[in-house]
Amino acid sequence: MKLTPARPSIHGETLDSLTALLTAHGHPGFRARQILAWLYKKRVRSWDEMTNLSRPLRTWLAATFALDPTIFVLTKQSEDVTAKLLLELEDKALIETVIIRAPQLGVGRENSRKTICISTQVGCAMGCKFCASGLEGLKRNLTAGEIVHQLIQVCRLEDARTPRARAELASFDNIVVMGMGEPLHNYDAVIRALTIVNAGWGLGFGARRITLSTSGLVPRIRQLAEEKLGIRLAISLHGATDEIREQIMPVNRKYPLKELLPAVREFSLKHGRMVTLEFILIEEVNDSLDQARKLRDIARDLHAHVNLIPCNTVEGLPWKRPSLTRQEKFARVLDDGGVSVTLRREKGHAIDAACGQLRLKTEKAREAAAL
Numbered sequence: 408m409k410l411t412p413a414r415p416s417i418h419g420e421t422l423d424s425l426t427a428l429l430t431a432h433g434h435p436g437f438r439a440r441q442i443l444a445w446l447y448k449k450r451v452r453s454w455d456e457m458t459n460l461s462r463p464l465r466t467w468l469a470a471t472f473a474l475d476p477t478i479f480v481l482t483k484q485s486e487d488v489t490a491k492l493l494l495e496l497e498d499k500a501l502i503e504t505v506i507i508r509a510p511q512l513g514v515g516r517e518n519s520r521k522t523i524c525i526s527t528q529v530g531c532a533m534g535c536k537f538c539a540s541g542l543e544g545l546k547r548n549l550t551a552g553e554i555v556h557q558l559i560q561v562c563r564l565e566d567a568r569t570p571r572a573r574a575e576l577a578s579f580d581n582i583v584v585m586g587m588g589e590p591l592h593n594y595d596a597v598i599r600a601l602t603i604v605n606a607g608w609g610l611g612f613g614a615r616r617i618t619l620s621t622s623g624l625v626p627r628i629r630q631l632a633e634e635k636l637g638i639r640l641a642i643s644l645h646g647a648t649d650e651i652r653e654q655i656m657p658v659n660r661k662y663p664l665k666e667l668l669p670a671v672r673e674f675s676l677k678h679g680r681m682v683t684l685e686f687i688l689i690e691e692v693n694d695s696l697d698q699a700r701k702l703r704d705i706a707r708d709l710h711a712h713v714n715l716i717p718c719n720t721v722e723g724l725p726w727k728r729p730s731l732t733r734q735e736k737f738a739r740v741l742d743d744g745g746v747s748v749t750l751r752r753e754k755g756h757a758i759d760a761a762c763g764q765l766r767l768k769t770e771k772a773r774e775a776a777a778l
């Protein structure tokens with residue numbers, strides 16, 4: 408089902424598109440920069456706060472655009488310093504945005520690494536077997552404005568946490584595009600959103616600190632390699648052979664490893680950056696030492712970093728997390744083989760942080776309340 412919000416979000420406009428729109432409607436084009444500064448530097452919550460704009464212009468803006476395309480519903484904070492924001496869109500659909508604060512050894516939490524994980528679709532069409540977001544399929548693509556506005560919501564949350572100094576997005580180390588949805592399945596909106604996130608007139612966040620994660624849509628990976636944005640790429644690999652990957656990732660039938668891996672290599676060569684291979688460890692599915700050795704060979708060949716992620720328990724799905732010993736044995740095969748590897752310690756298990764879980768639970772609770 409394709410649903411689109413009634414009014415487009417102003418957070419989906421670029422400097423050029425907003426200038427053109429203003430001019431076409433008889434307003435001075437230079438106002439575009441002022442409007443964008445109110446949105447991204449001041450993060451205003453109403454058109455009336457844009458005090459250097461004329462009343463007729465504010466009235467036109469209010470009639471033309473949604474100022475808040477996402478509405479904050481709730482946040483869940485877990486002991487392991489992961490916070491999850493549940494956001495509602497104009498059509499009542501729900502999405503998730505996650506803040507991960509990873510404390511560093513010997514330093515306080517305020518100095519820890521901070522990452523924001525954003526969503527790009529409501530649901531997902533890829534149907535990965537371990538993922539709550541894919542359980543009920545794709546509902547719709549997010550607009551560029553809805554993607555960007557997730558970051559405004561994070562900034563507002565941070566502003567509330569640190570009331571004396573407005574927390575800038577720059578205080579975050581990374582933005583990862585690996586929440587709900589397959590970003591390359593919503594290509595144009597995602598590229599437009601990341602352009603706004605990166606631009607000086609937008610959120611001004613460095614492209615090298617933005618990572619897009621894909622399940623492996625090969626033609627789109629090649630298209631992404633041609634973009635000037637210069638963002639990083641992560642591949643959700645999760646299987647080191649077609650046989651294993653196909654069991655848990657239907658996308659592998661369309662784009663098997665013999666097509667995926669050369670596209671990843673091309674991206675890596677073109678951008679001169681290390682690609683990350685994400686690998687969810689699932690007991691007795693892909694956690695054998697044979698898989699570890701094959702993953703080691705792929706990573707060596709691509710000069711890629713490997714991120715091992717012990718799987719989360721998801722209600723309705725049968726997968727189990729391997730024991731810590733087994734996780735470490737798997738990681739050692741890669742490490743001994745000279746591969747750069749990290750074994751992720753759990754973040755967010757207690758708050759339904761596996762992709763899509765909080766949204767699913769809230770939707771089910773809403774349905775039950777409506778009965």
Ligand code: SF4
Pocket residue numbers: 531532533534535538539540541586587588589622643762
């Ligand atoms: S893991 Fe990513 S691509 Fe796969 S179903 Fe979940 S959201 Fe979609």
